Amino acid sequence: MSDNHQVHAESTEEGVVLRFEESIYPKDAVFGAAYTLLDRCFVHIDREDSKLLVKLRAKPGITLSADLLAGEFEAEALTQAWRRDIVRENQAWLESVTARALSGAAGPPGLDDLLEDDLGDLGDAFDDPLGIAVSWEEKYGKGEQADQPMKSSAAPSESSESSVPQESKPSSDEPEASDEQGEHS
Amino acid sequence: MTELRFRMSLYSSSALDRALEAFASLIDYERESRDEMEVIRLTARAGEDESWIAGEFANFVLGATVDGVDATRVEEA
Numbered sequence A: 001m002s003d004n005h006q007v008h009a010e011s012t013e014e015g016v017v018l019r020f021e022e023s024i025y026p027k028d029a030v031f032g033a034a035y036t037l038l039d040r041c042f043v044h045i046d047r048e049d050s051k052l053l054v055k056l057r058a059k060p061g062i063t064l065s066a067d068l069l070a071g072e073f074e075a076e077a078l079t080q081a082w083r084r085d086i087v088r089e090n091q092a093w094l095e096s097v098t099a100r101a102l103s104g105a106a107g108p109p110g111l112d113d114l115l116e117d118d119l120g121d122l123g124d125a126f127d128d129p130l131g132i133a134v135s136w137e138e139k140y141g142k143g144e145q146a147d148q149p150m151k152s153s154a155a156p157s158e159s160s161e162s163s164v165p166q167e168s169k170p171s172s173d174e175p176e177a178s179d180e181q182g183e184h185s
Numbered sequence B: 001m002t003e004l005r006f007r008m009s010l011y012s013s014s015a016l017d018r019a020l021e022a023f024a025s026l027i028d029y030e031r032e033s034r035d036e037m038e039v040i041r042l043t044a045r046a047g048e049d050e051s052w053i054a055g056e057f058a059n060f061v062l063g064a065t066v067d068g069v070d071a072t073r074v075e076e077a
Helices: A026-036 A064-104 A111-116 A137-139 A144-162 A174-182 B013-022 B048-077
Strands: A008-011 A016-021 A040-048 A050-060 B003-005 B025-032 B037-046
Touching: A008 A064, A016 A064, A026 A040, A026 A050, A026 A064, A026 B048, A040 B003, A040 B048, B003 B048, B013 B037, B013 B048, B037 B048
Parallel strands: none
Antiparallel strands: A008 A016, A016 A050, A040 A050, B003 B037, B025 B037
Protein backbone atom coordinates (compact mmCIF):
# COMPACT_ATOMS: atom_id res chain seq x y z
CA MET A 1 0.00 0.00 0.00
CA SER A 2 1.33 3.43 -0.82
CA ASP A 3 2.11 6.01 1.83
CA ASN A 4 -0.71 8.22 0.54
CA HIS A 5 -3.18 5.92 2.26
CA GLN A 6 -3.82 5.99 5.98
CA VAL A 7 -4.51 2.27 6.11
CA HIS A 8 -1.50 0.02 5.55
CA ALA A 9 -2.14 -3.50 4.35
CA GLU A 10 0.18 -6.43 4.73
CA SER A 11 -0.31 -9.91 3.36
CA THR A 12 0.55 -12.69 5.75
CA GLU A 13 0.33 -16.47 5.62
CA GLU A 14 -3.06 -16.40 7.28
CA GLY A 15 -4.53 -13.52 5.32
CA VAL A 16 -4.32 -9.74 5.35
CA VAL A 17 -3.53 -7.40 8.22
CA LEU A 18 -4.69 -3.79 7.99
CA ARG A 19 -2.85 -1.41 10.29
CA PHE A 20 -3.62 2.25 10.96
CA GLU A 21 -3.41 4.93 13.63
CA GLU A 22 -6.29 4.67 16.07
CA SER A 23 -6.66 8.45 16.21
CA ILE A 24 -7.60 8.61 12.51
CA TYR A 25 -10.92 6.78 12.70
CA PRO A 26 -13.23 6.45 15.72
CA LYS A 27 -13.67 2.95 17.09
CA ASP A 28 -17.31 2.82 16.00
CA ALA A 29 -16.33 3.58 12.41
CA VAL A 30 -13.69 0.85 12.43
CA PHE A 31 -16.16 -1.71 13.72
CA GLY A 32 -18.76 -0.52 11.22
CA ALA A 33 -16.30 -0.92 8.36
CA ALA A 34 -15.20 -4.35 9.62
CA TYR A 35 -18.86 -5.35 9.83
CA THR A 36 -19.23 -4.90 6.06
CA LEU A 37 -16.49 -7.48 5.48
CA LEU A 38 -18.05 -10.22 7.61
CA ASP A 39 -19.60 -11.97 4.59
CA ARG A 40 -16.20 -12.46 2.93
CA CYS A 41 -13.70 -12.69 5.77
CA PHE A 42 -13.15 -13.84 9.30
CA VAL A 43 -12.35 -10.58 11.06
CA HIS A 44 -10.46 -9.98 14.28
CA ILE A 45 -9.61 -6.55 15.65
CA ASP A 46 -6.75 -5.88 18.03
CA ARG A 47 -4.56 -3.04 19.19
CA GLU A 48 -0.81 -2.65 18.98
CA ASP A 49 0.58 0.45 20.69
CA SER A 50 -1.27 3.36 19.12
CA LYS A 51 -2.32 1.35 16.10
CA LEU A 52 -5.39 -0.70 15.41
CA LEU A 53 -4.96 -4.02 13.67
CA VAL A 54 -7.70 -5.56 11.61
CA LYS A 55 -6.81 -9.16 10.78
CA LEU A 56 -8.72 -10.64 7.88
CA ARG A 57 -8.79 -14.28 6.90
CA ALA A 58 -10.64 -15.20 3.75
CA LYS A 59 -13.63 -17.48 3.98
CA PRO A 60 -13.43 -20.66 1.88
CA GLY A 61 -13.63 -19.94 -1.85
CA ILE A 62 -12.78 -16.24 -1.54
CA THR A 63 -9.51 -14.63 -2.62
CA LEU A 64 -8.34 -11.54 -0.80
CA SER A 65 -6.32 -8.76 -2.33
CA ALA A 66 -4.48 -6.74 0.31
CA ASP A 67 -4.49 -3.51 -1.66
CA LEU A 68 -8.14 -3.75 -2.62
CA LEU A 69 -9.19 -4.59 0.92
CA ALA A 70 -7.19 -1.72 2.39
CA GLY A 71 -8.77 0.73 -0.04
CA GLU A 72 -12.25 -0.63 0.55
CA PHE A 73 -11.80 -0.60 4.31
CA GLU A 74 -10.50 2.97 4.27
CA ALA A 75 -13.45 4.18 2.19
CA GLU A 76 -15.96 2.32 4.36
CA ALA A 77 -14.44 3.63 7.61
CA LEU A 78 -14.66 7.16 6.24
CA THR A 79 -18.29 6.59 5.23
CA GLN A 80 -19.14 5.20 8.66
CA ALA A 81 -17.46 8.11 10.44
CA TRP A 82 -19.32 10.62 8.30
CA ARG A 83 -22.66 8.85 8.76
CA ARG A 84 -22.24 8.97 12.51
CA ASP A 85 -21.42 12.67 12.35
CA ILE A 86 -24.58 13.32 10.34
CA VAL A 87 -26.69 11.33 12.81
CA ARG A 88 -25.16 13.23 15.72
CA GLU A 89 -25.79 16.61 14.07
CA ASN A 90 -29.40 15.80 13.21
CA GLN A 91 -30.27 13.92 16.38
CA ALA A 92 -32.22 16.78 18.01
CA TRP A 93 -34.21 17.36 14.83
CA LEU A 94 -34.98 13.65 14.39
CA GLU A 95 -36.13 13.38 18.00
CA SER A 96 -38.36 16.41 17.59
CA VAL A 97 -40.00 15.03 14.43
CA THR A 98 -40.47 11.61 16.04
CA ALA A 99 -41.97 13.12 19.18
CA ARG A 100 -44.41 15.18 17.13
CA ALA A 101 -45.38 12.14 15.06
CA LEU A 102 -46.00 10.08 18.18
CA SER A 103 -48.04 12.80 19.87
CA GLY A 104 -50.11 13.13 16.67
CA ALA A 105 -50.72 9.39 16.64
CA ALA A 106 -52.08 9.63 20.19
CA GLY A 107 -55.20 11.34 18.78
CA PRO A 108 -56.67 14.81 19.19
CA PRO A 109 -56.37 16.50 22.59
CA GLY A 110 -59.32 16.30 24.98
CA LEU A 111 -61.28 19.28 26.29
CA ASP A 112 -59.28 19.29 29.52
CA ASP A 113 -56.02 19.42 27.57
CA LEU A 114 -57.30 22.32 25.50
CA LEU A 115 -58.44 24.23 28.57
CA GLU A 116 -55.07 23.69 30.20
CA ASP A 117 -53.23 25.03 27.17
CA ASP A 118 -51.95 28.54 27.61
CA LEU A 119 -52.77 30.37 24.40
CA GLY A 120 -50.84 33.46 25.42
CA ASP A 121 -51.70 36.95 24.26
CA LEU A 122 -54.04 36.62 21.26
CA GLY A 123 -54.07 40.37 20.56
CA ASP A 124 -56.94 41.42 18.26
CA ALA A 125 -57.58 37.89 16.99
CA PHE A 126 -61.25 38.00 18.08
CA ASP A 127 -62.01 41.58 16.95
CA ASP A 128 -64.79 41.78 14.34
CA PRO A 129 -64.50 45.14 12.54
CA LEU A 130 -66.77 44.03 9.62
CA GLY A 131 -69.46 42.67 11.90
CA ILE A 132 -69.27 39.17 10.41
CA ALA A 133 -70.08 37.51 13.70
CA VAL A 134 -73.23 39.67 14.20
CA SER A 135 -76.45 37.75 13.59
CA TRP A 136 -79.01 38.75 10.93
CA GLU A 137 -81.66 39.60 13.50
CA GLU A 138 -79.27 41.75 15.41
CA LYS A 139 -78.26 43.57 12.24
CA TYR A 140 -81.64 44.08 10.47
CA GLY A 141 -84.27 43.24 13.08
CA LYS A 142 -86.95 40.55 12.93
CA GLY A 143 -89.66 42.59 11.19
CA GLU A 144 -87.57 43.60 8.21
CA GLN A 145 -86.33 40.07 7.74
CA ALA A 146 -89.77 38.87 6.52
CA ASP A 147 -90.21 41.69 3.91
CA GLN A 148 -86.66 41.69 2.62
CA PRO A 149 -86.69 38.36 0.74
CA MET A 150 -89.96 39.21 -1.10
CA LYS A 151 -88.64 42.52 -2.33
CA SER A 152 -85.42 41.06 -3.41
CA SER A 153 -87.12 38.17 -5.27
CA ALA A 154 -89.58 40.47 -7.08
CA ALA A 155 -87.06 42.97 -8.24
CA PRO A 156 -84.89 40.72 -10.38
CA SER A 157 -87.83 39.32 -12.38
CA GLU A 158 -88.99 42.78 -13.40
CA SER A 159 -85.58 43.96 -14.28
CA SER A 160 -84.80 40.80 -16.19
CA GLU A 161 -87.90 41.09 -18.34
CA SER A 162 -87.21 44.66 -19.19
CA SER A 163 -83.59 44.13 -19.79
CA VAL A 164 -83.99 41.21 -22.19
CA PRO A 165 -83.78 42.52 -25.75
CA GLN A 166 -86.46 41.48 -28.20
CA GLU A 167 -83.98 39.86 -30.58
CA SER A 168 -82.84 37.38 -28.00
CA LYS A 169 -86.37 36.01 -27.40
CA PRO A 170 -86.93 32.67 -29.10
CA SER A 171 -89.31 32.95 -32.01
CA SER A 172 -91.42 30.43 -33.82
CA ASP A 173 -89.24 30.92 -36.96
CA GLU A 174 -86.35 29.20 -35.26
CA PRO A 175 -87.59 25.77 -34.18
CA GLU A 176 -84.16 24.12 -34.56
CA ALA A 177 -82.64 26.25 -31.82
CA SER A 178 -85.37 25.44 -29.37
CA ASP A 179 -85.10 21.74 -30.20
CA GLU A 180 -81.40 21.80 -29.56
CA GLN A 181 -81.95 23.45 -26.22
CA GLY A 182 -84.54 20.84 -25.36
CA GLU A 183 -82.14 18.07 -26.20
CA HIS A 184 -79.42 19.55 -24.06
CA SER A 185 -81.66 20.08 -21.10
CA MET B 1 -7.84 -26.43 20.18
CA THR B 2 -7.97 -22.84 18.93
CA GLU B 3 -7.23 -19.83 21.11
CA LEU B 4 -8.96 -16.53 20.48
CA ARG B 5 -8.06 -13.34 22.32
CA PHE B 6 -10.51 -10.48 22.55
CA ARG B 7 -9.32 -7.12 23.83
CA MET B 8 -12.12 -5.92 26.06
CA SER B 9 -11.45 -2.25 25.43
CA LEU B 10 -12.54 -3.01 21.86
CA TYR B 11 -15.07 -5.81 22.19
CA SER B 12 -18.00 -5.87 24.57
CA SER B 13 -18.26 -8.46 27.29
CA SER B 14 -21.95 -9.06 26.67
CA ALA B 15 -21.20 -9.73 22.99
CA LEU B 16 -18.77 -12.45 24.06
CA ASP B 17 -21.40 -13.94 26.38
CA ARG B 18 -23.93 -13.97 23.55
CA ALA B 19 -21.46 -15.68 21.22
CA LEU B 20 -20.64 -18.38 23.76
CA GLU B 21 -24.33 -18.98 24.26
CA ALA B 22 -24.98 -19.17 20.51
CA PHE B 23 -22.09 -21.57 19.85
CA ALA B 24 -22.66 -23.71 22.94
CA SER B 25 -23.94 -26.65 20.90
CA LEU B 26 -20.95 -26.58 18.53
CA ILE B 27 -17.95 -26.09 20.81
CA ASP B 28 -16.40 -26.92 24.14
CA TYR B 29 -14.54 -23.98 25.56
CA GLU B 30 -12.53 -22.53 28.41
CA ARG B 31 -12.71 -18.87 29.24
CA GLU B 32 -9.96 -16.95 30.98
CA SER B 33 -9.56 -13.25 31.79
CA ARG B 34 -6.01 -12.03 31.41
CA ASP B 35 -5.18 -8.33 31.84
CA GLU B 36 -7.60 -6.62 29.51
CA MET B 37 -8.01 -9.69 27.33
CA GLU B 38 -10.60 -12.41 27.39
CA VAL B 39 -9.07 -15.65 26.17
CA ILE B 40 -11.34 -18.30 24.72
CA ARG B 41 -9.89 -21.72 24.05
CA LEU B 42 -12.37 -23.56 21.97
CA THR B 43 -12.54 -27.08 20.64
CA ALA B 44 -15.03 -27.99 17.98
CA ARG B 45 -17.26 -30.94 18.67
CA ALA B 46 -16.90 -34.02 16.48
CA GLY B 47 -17.54 -33.48 12.80
CA GLU B 48 -17.17 -29.69 12.86
CA ASP B 49 -14.47 -27.65 11.13
CA GLU B 50 -12.73 -25.94 14.03
CA SER B 51 -10.98 -23.28 11.95
CA TRP B 52 -14.25 -22.28 10.34
CA ILE B 53 -16.13 -22.27 13.65
CA ALA B 54 -13.43 -20.18 15.33
CA GLY B 55 -13.64 -17.64 12.51
CA GLU B 56 -17.43 -17.47 12.67
CA PHE B 57 -17.22 -17.17 16.46
CA ALA B 58 -14.94 -14.13 16.13
CA ASN B 59 -17.27 -12.64 13.51
CA PHE B 60 -20.24 -13.20 15.82
CA VAL B 61 -18.52 -11.36 18.67
CA LEU B 62 -17.68 -8.45 16.36
CA GLY B 63 -21.22 -8.29 15.00
CA ALA B 64 -22.75 -8.48 18.46
CA THR B 65 -20.43 -5.71 19.63
CA VAL B 66 -21.58 -3.47 16.78
CA ASP B 67 -25.24 -4.34 17.48
CA GLY B 68 -24.71 -3.64 21.17
CA VAL B 69 -23.17 -0.24 20.45
CA ASP B 70 -26.12 0.70 18.23
CA ALA B 71 -28.64 -0.62 20.76
CA THR B 72 -27.01 1.44 23.51
CA ARG B 73 -27.20 4.51 21.31
CA VAL B 74 -30.91 3.95 20.70
CA GLU B 75 -31.57 3.48 24.43
CA GLU B 76 -29.68 6.68 25.25
CA ALA B 77 -31.71 8.61 22.67
